[in-house]
Amino acid sequence: MTPEELRQSAEAERQKSHACKHILGVCCAAGCQSMGSDKIKDALDKQVKLKGLESEVNVKSVGCLGLCAAGPLVSLESDGKKAMYQAVKEADVAEVVEKLGKAPVKRLELSLDIPFFARQQKIILENSGVIDPERIEEYFAAGGYEALIKALTDLEPAEVIDAVSRSGLRGRGGAGFPTGLKWATVAKAAGSRKYVVCNADEGDPGAFMNRSVLESDPHRVIEGMIIAGYAVGASQGYVYVRAEYPLAIKRLKTAIKQAEGKGLLGDKILGTTFSFRLEIRLGAGAFVCGEETALLVSIEGSRGMPRPRPPFPAEAGLWGMPTLINNVETFSTVPPILRNGWEWYSAIGTEKSKGTKVFALAGQIKNTGLIEVPMGTKLRDIIFDIGGGVPDGKKFKAVQTGGPSGGCIPESKLDMSVDYESLREAGSIMGSGGMIVMNEDSSMVDVAKFFTEFCMSESCGKCVPCRTGTAQMYGLLEKIHAGEAVKADLELLKELCDLVRTTSLCGLGQTAPNPVMSTLHYFEKEYTSLLKDGPGKPAAAR
Amino acid sequence: MAATPVSTEVVTLKLNDRDVSATRGQTILEVAREQGMEIPTLCFLEGLTPWGACRLCMIELKGSPKLLPACTTKAAEGMEIVLDSDRLKKYRKMILELLFAERNHVCAVCVSNGRCELQDLAQKNGVTHVRFPYRYAKYEVDSTHDLFRLDHNRCIMCTRCVRVCHEIEGAHVWDLKGRGIETEVVADNNLPWGQSESCTRCGKCIHACPVGALVEKTTAVNEMKKRSGFLPYLTTMRENRP
Numbered sequence: 001m002t003p004e005e006l007r008q009s010a011e012a013e014r015q016k017s018h019a020c021k022h023i024l025g026v027c028c029a030a031g032c033q034s035m036g037s038d039k040i041k042d043a044l045d046k047q048v049k050l051k052g053l054e055s056e057v058n059v060k061s062v063g064c065l066g067l068c069a070a071g072p073l074v075s076l077e078s079d080g081k082k083a084m085y086q087a088v089k090e091a092d093v094a095e096v097v098e099k100l101g102k103a104p105v106k107r108l109e110l111s112l113d114i115p116f117f118a119r120q121q122k123i124i125l126e127n128s129g130v131i132d133p134e135r136i137e138e139y140f141a142a143g144g145y146e147a148l149i150k151a152l153t154d155l156e157p158a159e160v161i162d163a164v165s166r167s168g169l170r171g172r173g174g175a176g177f178p179t180g181l182k183w184a185t186v187a188k189a190a191g192s193r194k195y196v197v198c199n200a201d202e203g204d205p206g207a208f209m210n211r212s213v214l215e216s217d218p219h220r221v222i223e224g225m226i227i228a229g230y231a232v233g234a235s236q237g238y239v240y241v242r243a244e245y246p247l248a249i250k251r252l253k254t255a256i257k258q259a260e261g262k263g264l265l266g267d268k269i270l271g272t273t274f275s276f277r278l279e280i281r282l283g284a285g286a287f288v289c290g291e292e293t294a295l296l297v298s299i300e301g302s303r304g305m306p307r308p309r310p311p312f313p314a315e316a317g318l319w320g321m322p323t324l325i326n327n328v329e330t331f332s333t334v335p336p337i338l339r340n341g342w343e344w345y346s347a348i349g350t351e352k353s354k355g356t357k358v359f360a361l362a363g364q365i366k367n368t369g370l371i372e373v374p375m376g377t378k379l380r381d382i383i384f385d386i387g388g389g390v391p392d393g394k395k396f397k398a399v400q401t402g403g404p405s406g407g408c409i410p411e412s413k414l415d416m417s418v419d420y421e422s423l424r425e426a427g428s429i430m431g432s433g434g435m436i437v438m439n440e441d442s443s444m445v446d447v448a449k450f451f452t453e454f455c456m457s458e459s460c461g462k463c464v465p466c467r468t469g470t471a472q473m474y475g476l477l478e479k480i481h482a483g484e485a486v487k488a489d490l491e492l493l494k495e496l497c498d499l500v501r502t503t504s505l506c507g508l509g510q511t512a513p514n515p516v517m518s519t520l521h522y523f524e525k526e527y528t529s530l531l532k533d534g535p536g537k538p539a540a541a542r
Numbered sequence: 543m544a545a546t547p548v549s550t551e552v553v554t555l556k557l558n559d560r561d562v563s564a565t566r567g568q569t570i571l572e573v574a575r576e577q578g579m580e581i582p583t584l585c586f587l588e589g590l591t592p593w594g595a596c597r598l599c600m601i602e603l604k605g606s607p608k609l610l611p612a613c614t615t616k617a618a619e620g621m622e623i624v625l626d627s628d629r630l631k632k633y634r635k636m637i638l639e640l641l642f643a644e645r646n647h648v649c650a651v652c653v654s655n656g657r658c659e660l661q662d663l664a665q666k667n668g669v670t671h672v673r674f675p676y677r678y679a680k681y682e683v684d685s686t687h688d689l690f691r692l693d694h695n696r697c698i699m700c701t702r703c704v705r706v707c708h709e710i711e712g713a714h715v716w717d718l719k720g721r722g723i724e725t726e727v728v729a730d731n732n733l734p735w736g737q738s739e740s741c742t743r744c745g746k747c748i749h750a751c752p753v754g755a756l757v758e759k760t761t762a763v764n765e766m767k768k769r770s771g772f773l774p775y776l777t778t779m780r781e782n783r784p
Contacts, residue, residue, distance in 0.1 A: 286721065303718060308594040308614040461699065461718065461725030463595045468640040471723040472674050492673060499636050502609055503597045 010140035025062035025075040037072035063216020065129035069368035086110040128216035147338035167342035168354030173327035176420035189322035194234035204403025206362040207434030210328035214248035218255035224331030287458035306506035349375035353419035363436035380414040394439035402431025405511035407518025451515035466509030555621040564617040585700040589773030653766040654754030686736030703747035
C-alpha cells in the first residue's frame with residue numbers, strides 16, 4: 001500500500017460513515033463484554049434489520065468507553081449529536097432503535113456533561129470507544145498511520161527522535177525515563193541488529209490501562225512501534241503481552257495481520273526501503289516479567305529473572321543486542337506527537353511531566369473505569385470530581401497509586417498535582433497508572449499486608465533481600481495484624497523495609513516495601529494500636 | 543612468548559580511600575581482591591558468570607544514591623568507593639540472618655560444618671544470633687543419585703551449581719522451579735537426581751556449592767571438603783584456546 005492508497009482508503013471510510021444517519025457504538029472491551037455487551041450488539045443488529053434501517057443505522061463494536069462502572073455502555077451519534085446509554089439490557093434494545101432520530105431514551109441516558117467525561121483530555125484514548133478496533137480502515141479514517149507516513153517519507157530517523165525528545169514524553173511504564181533519550185541511546189548503540197519491544201505485561205492489581213488500549217485501539221501501538229523501529233534502526237519488534245489478556249491478544253493479532261496485509265508491516269513499508277516485523281510473545285503469568293530485563297530474558301525463552309543493570313537494554317538487550325523497550329502507553333503517544341507536532345504535546349501537562357496519563361480507577365470509588373487527564377491534574381479532582389468520590393456516604397481514607405510498587409496517599413495530600421516528582425515526594429510512584437481508592441473502613445495494615453503478600457509471591461526468587469526479606473516482612477505484618485506483635489517487631493519491620501528497598505536487585509524488590517513504608521508514614525497509629533505494648537488498648541483489626 | 547597487542551585501558555579509582563588502578567572491564571570485586579581487600583560474596587565464584595543475587599557484595603559509590611553490587615559493577619575512572627561502611631555491615635549481617643532463617647541450617651549435623659562459606663561469613667560478619675523467626679519449612683533430601691546428595695534444607699539458592707553445570711560442564715542439569723520463597727533447584731525437568739539423563743556425574747556442582755546442600759555421599763559431619771579452584775583454571779583454558 002502506498003501513502004496515497006492509504007489516504008484513499010481513509011477517505012472512503014469517512015464517506016461511508018457520513019452516509020449513515022445514526023451510529024450506535026457498543027462497547028466491546030473486556031469490562032462491558034463481561035456484562036454481556038456482545039449480546040446487546042447482536043440484538044441491536046437484529047432490531048435494525050427487523051425495522052429495515054440498515055442503510056441509515058450503523059451498529060458497530062467500539063473499544064472502551066471509559067465508565068466501566070455503568071456498563072454495558074452504548075454510544076449514540078445521531079445527526080452529529082452525541083449521547084451515551086448506560087447499563088443497557090437486551091430488553092432495552094427495541095426502545096433504543098425506536099428512539100433513533102428522536103430524543104434519546106431518558107431512563108438510559110448518561111449525561112456526557114458530567115465531570116467524568118467533561119474533564120478528560122484524550123490523546124492515547126482518542127480512538128477508544130470511537131473506532132471498531134478490529135477494522136484497520138476505521139483507524140485510517142481517524143488519521144491512523146498518518147504519523148508513520150510522515151516519519152517514513154518526510155523525516156530522518158534523527159528528526160523523529162528529536163521530535164519525541166522535544167515533546168517531553170517520559171516512559172509511561174512507571175519510572176518516567178525520558179523517552180527521547182532512550183530512543184537516542186538505542187539509535188547510537190552499536191549492534192548488528194536492534195530490537196523494539198513493547199512491554200504489555202501489565203500486572204499491577206487494579207490496573208487495566210494497557211489492556212484497554214490494546215483492546216480498543218491496537219493499531220496505535222503497532223504504529224508507535226514501527227515509528228520507533230525506524231527511528232532507532234530496528235527491523236524486528238516484539239509485543240510482550242500477558243496471557244491473561246486473551247481479548248487484547250486476539251485484537252492485537254488481528255491488527256498485526258491487517259497491517260501486514262496492507263504492507264504496513266513487513267518488507268518495504270509504504271513503498272519505502274524500511275522493513276519492520278512484529279511478533280507477539282505471551283507472558284506466562286509472572287509479575288516480575290514486567291521488569292524489563294526479566295521480560296527480555298523471557299522473550300529469549302529462559303526463566304524470567306531480572307539481571308543487574310548496567311548494562312541497560314539500550315546497550316545490551318535481547319540476545320545482547322541494543323533493544324528499545326517501552327510501555328504500551330508510551331508507544332501509543334508517539335503517533336499523535338508526530339501528527340500534531342511536539343510543540344502541541346509539550347504544551348500539555350506540567351513543566352517536568354508532559355502530556356496526559358491514563359489512569360484506571362478502581363476500589364471504593366463511584367466511577368470505576370478508565371480515564372485520561374493532563375499531567376498536573378489534582379489528585380482530589382481525579383478522585384472526587386472525575387471519579388465521583390467514595391460511594392455509600394463513606395469517607396475517603398487513602399488512594400494507592402502505582403500498584404504494589406506504589407504507596408498509599410492520605411486525604412491530607414490530595415491537593416497535590418499528579419506528576420512523577422510529586423508522587424515520588426509523597427512516598428508513592430506514578431507506576432503504570434492504577435489507582436485504588438480506599439474508604440474509612442479499610443485497615444491500612446491490611447492494605448500493606450495484601451500488597452506485601454503480592455510482592456512475596458511474585459518475587460522471582462533470585463536475590464536474597466527480595467526472596468526472603470518480603471517473606472519475613474509478610475510474617476511480621478501477619479503478626480502485627482493478629483495483635484501478637486510488640487514494638488520490637490515493628491522496628492524490625494522498618495529495618496527490613498530499608499534493607500529490601502536498598503539492596504534488592506530489581507525494581508520489584510526495591511519498591512516492594514513502598515506500601516508498608518507509606519502506610520507506616522501516614523497511618524503509623526494503625527500499626528501501633530495493634531501492638532501488645534502499644535499505646536492504649538489493642539484495637540481489633542477490622 | 544610472542545607479545546599479543548592488547549589494548550588495555552587503565553583507570554584509577556579509590557577503594558576505601560586507597561588509590562588503586564584497574565584495567566577497564568574489571569569489576570570492583572576483582573580490583574578489591576587483587577588489593578587483598580575483602581568483600582563478602584556467596585553467589586559469586588571465580589570462573590562463573592557473576593549472578594548478582596546474594597547482595598552481600600553491595601558497596602557504596604560516592605555520588606550514587608544506590609548501592610551497587612561489586613561483582614557486576616565495572617571499575618571506572620574516578621570512582622570513589624566504600625567497601626565496608628557501618629551501613630553496609632548492617633545490611634550484610636541482615637542478609638546472612640535472612641539466609642539462616644530461610645531454610646533449616648543446622649551446622650552441628652552438617653557435613654560441611656567448619657568448611658562452609660555461609661558459616662564462615664556469619665562468623666566474620668558478627669552474626670551471633672538471628673533476629674528473624676526461622677521458617678521451619680519442610681524440604682526434601684534427594685539421595686537418589688548413587689554418588690551425590692542434594693539436601694534442599696541447606697540450599698541458599700546461589701545457583702552456583704546451575705551455572706557451573708551449564709557454563710563449564712555444558713550439561714545444564716540444574717535449573718530453578720517455583721517463584722519467590724518457594725524457588726527450588728531442580729534436576730532436569732524436576733526429576734529425582736538419580737534419574738537425570740543429562741547428569742554426567744562430573745561432580746563440579748558439588749565443589750561449586752558453598753554450603754552443605756550438594757555433597758558427596760558417605761561423608762559425615764565436617765568431612766565434606768570442597769575444591770573449586772579448578773574453575774578459574776578451566777575458564778582460562780577455554781578463553782585462551784587458539
